[in-house]
Amino acid sequence: MSNPILYVDMDDTLFDTDRKMKKLVGSVDNFESRQDMWQTLALKYPRFFMDIAPCKGYSEFLIKVDAWCKQNSYDMEILTAIPRYAPAKIFMYDKIYCASKYVVPVLGRELKVNFGPFSKDKQMWAASAHGKNILMDDNPLNIRQWEIANGIGILHSDFDSSLKRLESLTLNTTP
Numbered sequence: 001m002s003n004p005i006l007y008v009d010m011d012d013t014l015f016d017t018d019r020k021m022k023k024l025v026g027s028v029d030n031f032e033s034r035q036d037m038w039q040t041l042a043l044k045y046p047r048f049f050m051d052i053a054p055c056k057g058y059s060e061f062l063i064k065v066d067a068w069c070k071q072n073s074y075d076m077e078i079l080t081a082i083p084r085y086a087p088a089k090i091f092m093y094d095k096i097y098c099a100s101k102y103v104v105p106v107l108g109r110e111l112k113v114n115f116g117p118f119s120k121d122k123q124m125w126a127a128s129a130h131g132k133n134i135l136m137d138d139n140p141l142n143i144r145q146w147e148i149a150n151g152i153g154i155l156h157s158d159f160d161s162s163l164k165r166l167e168s169l170t171l172n173t174t175p
Contacts, residue, residue, distance in 0.1 A: 004131030126151030
């Protein structure tokens with residue numbers, strides 16, 4: 001029997017995607033649409049996700065989440081998305097590389113990287129025959145959809161708040 005899964009988002013949860021985006025193309029407001037922004041990023045910076053820096057404090061956070069998972073019989077994986085409007089499919093491979101580059105030195109092992117494939121699809125990962133899966137994500141819509149799909153959502157704003165919310169959970173491991 002498998003364990004339920006705690007999924008951690010990558011973009012603006014573990015990795016500082018927004019800071020890199022602003023550095024490269026400025027404000028999202030500089031574009032007519034998110035589609036224009038992602039197409040510009042994909043064309044000018046096709047390896048955008050290759051070397052995104054982790055958020056400050058990510059290693060301590062991962063260690064604490066991993067310990068919580070072991071104590072509560074959860075597996076930990078990454079659940080991320082590819083930008084809907086980005087034509088660069090290499091983004092997926094670069095996200096996997098980036099996760100490996102920064103997670104393995106902290107945990108001593110790979111974390112499986114799953115793709116929604118798009119943000120709106122993350123909710124499909126909420127259901128589990130092994131208990132309630134958990135999602136830590138900075139997007140309020142993803143969390144609402146996750147909870148509607150019978151998962152446990154933790155809206156991420158910073159590492160301390162997410163850890164406090166995680167540690168406060170009272171779990172019933174049956175679905």
